[in-house]
């Protein structure tokens with residue numbers, strides 16, 4: 001089985017996020033909305049609702065299907081294309097929502113990765129899906 005390093009993933013700190021691609025997307029979505037005078041509709045509440053609606057569309061694609069393996073080998077190209085579209089909608093509304101709420105998403109993700117690493121140290125939780133509070137000496141979430 002390929003190790004984490006073989007797959008180019010980052011198994012341990014320091015964590016970072018690709019600020020450039022999120023920032024580029026944030027700017028593109030700003031421009032897209034501005035060109036259509038949609039800023040007036042892109043309120044935090046509307047964007048949150050729109051994002052959840054798109055999450056529902058993602059889930060709908062999995063609905064009533066048998067469990068499938070990672071990579072979706074038994075899905076058609078058409079279904080995979082559709083899933084890519086719906087995931088993109090979720091991402092776009094998410095980035096737009098963060099922007100309209102003045103949340104620095106790359107910084108927030110980096111911070112959350114660090115907190116997750118503290119709550120779920122790899123050596124301790126490897127191979128288990130238990131929540132951090134279920135471990136024996138219940139670890140409490142770090143202070144804000």
Ligand SMILES: Nc1ccn([C@H]2C[C@H](O)[C@@H](COP(=O)(O)OP(=O)(O)OP(=O)(O)O)O2)c(=O)n1
Nearest residue numbers: 033038041042054057086088089090092093096
């Ligand atoms: N007021 C709007 C309307 C749309 N979009 C953008 C964000 C999404 O990426 C996409 C959502 O478009 P639709 O509401 O048409 O939804 P779908 O693309 O999912 O189409 P359908 O509902 O037919 O599957 O368009 C937006 O930013 N603001």
